[in-house]
Amino acid sequence: DTGVSQDPRHKITKRGQNVTFRCDPISEHNRLYWYRQTLGQGPEFLTYFQNEAQLEKSRLLSDRFSAERPKGSFSTLEIQRTEQGDSAMYLCASSVSPGRKGVTGNEQFFGPGTRLTVL
Amino acid sequence: LAKTTQPISMDSYEGQEVNITCSHNNIATNDYITWYQQFPSQGPRFIIQGYKTKVTNEVASLFIPADRKSSTLSLPRVSLSDTAVYYCLVGEDYGQNFVFGPGTRLSVLP
Numbered sequence: 182d183t184g185v186s187q188d189p190r191h192k193i194t195k196r197g198q199n200v201t202f203r204c205d206p207i208s209e210h211n212r213l214y215w216y217r218q219t220l221g222q223g224p225e226f227l228t229y230f231q232n233e234a235q236l237e238k239s240r241l242l243s244d245r246f247s248a249e250r251p252k253g254s255f256s257t258l259e260i261q262r263t264e265q266g267d268s269a270m271y272l273c274a275s276s277v278s279p280g281r282k283g284v285t286g287n288e289q290f291f292g293p294g295t296r297l298t299v300l
Numbered sequence: 301l302a303k304t305t306q307p308i309s310m311d312s313y314e315g316q317e318v319n320i321t322c323s324h325n326n327i328a329t330n331d332y333i334t335w336y337q338q339f340p341s342q343g344p345r346f347i348i349q350g351y352k353t354k355v356t357n358e359v360a361s362l363f364i365p366a367d368r369k370s371s372t373l374s375l376p377r378v379s380l381s382d383t384a385v386y387y388c389l390v391g392e393d394y395g396q397n398f399v400f401g402p403g404t405r406l407s408v409l410p
Contacts, residue, residue: 223400237395272343291343
């Protein structure tokens with residue numbers, strides 16, 4: 182396992198369509214995070230899971246966004262009724278929660294991202 | 301939520317030491333200080349994390365004064381490949397309080 186993978190790497194869609202992205206974390210990483218990043222800005226937190234439980238969602242996250250991690254391994258992020266303002270890079274990261282396997286910090290390992298363009 | 305302030309951009313030359321300072325005046329007692337690096341079209345990469353004094357790893361050093369209201373990331377002998385955006389984050393190292401600001405865009409020139 183060489184790292185976090187995301188699929189697709191690029192997605193172009195028309196406004197109003199639904200899109201779904203997939204993230205495969207590093208094996209045995211129990212935490213998984215989704216971020217969104219626009220040009221010139223740092224990543225913006227969307228949500229995170231510990232195992233299959235979604236523990237936190239951004240207060241600013243629209244209800245058009247939903248994420249799942251059904252078996253505590255891969256995760257999907259769905260955006261319904263896409264808008265042009267959803268155009269961004271969507272990043273996934275994973276980590277081992279502190280205390281597990283002797284880990285003290287919470288170093289997050291990021292994937293390459295999925296670039297979404299909404300026309 | 302501790303707010304951080306860091307320079308928008310910095311220039312350096314190959315072989316020099318680069319110091320990027322981050323201000324976080326309202327850091328809380330339990331907050332960690334974490335730095336990430338991001339290259340274009342890639343996700344961020346963890347560089348270093350500290351709580352107080354000095355932390356060093358194979359990539360960088362992190363200096364934190366006693367009052368913890370600022371921190372300095374030190375990159376020894378930078379190369380062209382160190383050109384990237386560097387983010388300073390303060391707080392819990394996950395969740396919605398783990399906030400990436402716009403970062404510092406470091407350009408290393410030959």
